[in-house]
Amino acid sequence: MKFDRKKFAANMRAERARAGITQEELAQESGVSVATIQNYERGESTPNLDLVCMIAGAISTTPNYLLGWDRGEVD
Numbered sequence: 083m084k085f086d087r088k089k090f091a092a093n094m095r096a097e098r099a100r101a102g103i104t105q106e107e108l109a110q111e112s113g114v115s116v117a118t119i120q121n122y123e124r125g126e127s128t129p130n131l132d133l134v135c136m137i138a139g140a141i142s143t144t145p146n147y148l149l150g151w152d153r154g155e156v157d
Contacts, residue, residue, distance in 0.1 A: 089150035091125035094137065097148065098123075101141040111140035 098108055109116045112133060121127040129137065138145045
C-alpha cells in the first residue's frame with residue numbers, strides 16, 4: 083500500500099465536514115496551523131503518521147479510513 087495524497091485530502095475534507103468541525107477547530111485540536119490543515123485538504127503536503135492519528139481522533143474516524151486503506155487491501 084502506498085500513500086495517496088489526493089485520497090487522503092478528499093477523505094479528510096469529507097470527514098471533517100461530516101463531523102461539523104471547522105478547519106480552525108481541527109487545527110487547534112491537532113496542534114498545527116490552519117494553513118497546514120488547508121494544505122492537507124488541498125493535497126499539497128503530506129502529514130506524518132502521528133498527525134494522521136491526531137486528525138483521525140479529532141474527527142472521529144480511523145487513520146486507515148483517512149489514508150484510504152482497507153483492512154484486507156494489498157498492493
